[in-house]
Amino acid sequence: MLAVERRLKVLERVAEDQAIEVSTLARDFQVSEMTIRRDLRRLERDGFVRRTYGGATTHLVRTFEVGALARTLHHAKEKRIIAKRAAELTVGVRAMFLGIGTTVENFARYLPVREDLMVITPSLAVASLLGTRNVRVIIAGGQVRQDELTCVGASAVEAVRRYNTDTAVIGAAGLSARRGITELDDRDADVIRGGLERTERILVIADGSKFGAVAMSTVIPIEQVSTIVTDISADAEEIERIEQAGIEVVIAGTDSSLLRPAENGRARLTDVRRPA
Amino acid sequence: MLAVERRLKVLERVAEDQAIEVSTLARDFQVSEMTIRRDLRRLERDGFVRRTYGGATTHLVRTFEVGALARTLHHAKEKRIIAKRAAELTVGVRAMFLGIGTTVENFARYLPVREDLMVITPSLAVASLLGTRNVRVIIAGGQVRQDELTCVGASAVEAVRRYNTDTAVIGAAGLSARRGITELDDRDADVIRGGLERTERILVIADGSKFGAVAMSTVIPIEQVSTIVTDISADAEEIERIEQAGIEVVIAGTDSSLLRPAENGRARLTDVRRPA
């Protein structure tokens, strides 16, 4: 069995049983306990399970199909690098608007939890991820778009426009100097645009493949963007053009000296935290 | 059993019995009394229980939700039966309000998908479940409550009150003839009450353990309920009292034709004791 495959099945087991022992998993999968520990460590790092002494538990998978998670694990490394770099750029931010898409979901996953942080988002996935942690989350509300599970429609736009935020962190289907930030669905674009209305700083996170791409619905022109975080694979010429427009472009993973070692807030055995 | 798991179950026991002895717990969990003491000490430190000489007490009112761990798996079968039976009672409904909790989530899971169905809910889990299928979902919006991932607060209440629905399907932490439908969190109760404001029919789904239980926040008095769907384990006397208030009680898993016409059909049910 492939390692990736096993990890997914381990996650399935944890989700199924809610709580499971390392020893049981090791026996069932015919591998050493050390391997299971390593699997669980990864799954915890990616926010899927919570490790405990002797095993692991989970809480969030109830809302998500495990199949959908497989998608997130793909290219996890690159996504994590971008997410962590972006997280560094948002230290101290008190109120944040978070957009939609897997890139933003990853950002949410690696966002260091702070009690004084408030997040407004139209994404059910982002809300679920942060809601289970210690972050104050506000979800837009309104119609739920089928495939992406995002809030759209007039009431969603109204909702996100009500809040003043320090920073907005959004993804993008397309990102070009000429066409700006673009999305695939115009209803999503409307909501995101609404969320950007009352923010001080717009941070775009996107892997290199999005550079130069143009999707149908324009969210904002490139000039309104404050900073873009991407990876090394981004097209250099497009970066050049964007930087000439006065936008800061950060390539994650290049300046590793700035990357702080992950503060592994291992779940305390206290297990149950009282709702704040 | 995981240490974490045991601690949660200990808490469950304390909450259930209101007061319990260390010796009893030690016997039931097959560990030494010292271990139980250590567990209780932690739970006390986190504010869940209060230790007494020889045992522990709690002020929490029958918190079924404290240890959702093993329970979800344990009652999975009953919940599915209830969910399916309730789904039968909602054929043809066009607009539906769905409440919160694992029971309602199960209902959503087994709800036959119809294109002409529209659902409004404050639960992120329910919205996620139905949103990925072919149902038109509207989510309430507003603050996201941490542990249960439900929308609460003024804007959530406002949102759910805007919609007119044919049927509302809700769960309950407690369900009694005297105290009506009760929930553990008053903010949840507010939102659910709002969702029931403009509905034609209120359908309550709850497994037998909820009968006779009273949680802190009242959602609605029992008289406003149209129909209750439960399973065979529900306390017969409580069912009797509820039916006398004119509420229809449907026992899922039994042939309903046996129950309706004759009194003796229910008389037989009286013999069924609720599991300790």
Place this chain on the structure above:
DNA sequence: ACTGGTGTTCGATTGTGTTCAAACTCTGCC
């Protein structure tokens, strides 16, 4: 040669059971 995954060893950490003196509750007695 390099990367990523795996198993093993071993010291460190965490959880558990036992012992025993101190603290506590209860009861009978004044």
Place this chain on the structure above:
DNA sequence: GGCAGAGTTTGAACACAATCGAACACCAGT
């Protein structure tokens, strides 16, 4: 009421067991 004594419960201390993580060695595929 107050008090002594029996019986119970408690917590600290220790010993032991289980689990963990770091480090190293090995292997397979590139």
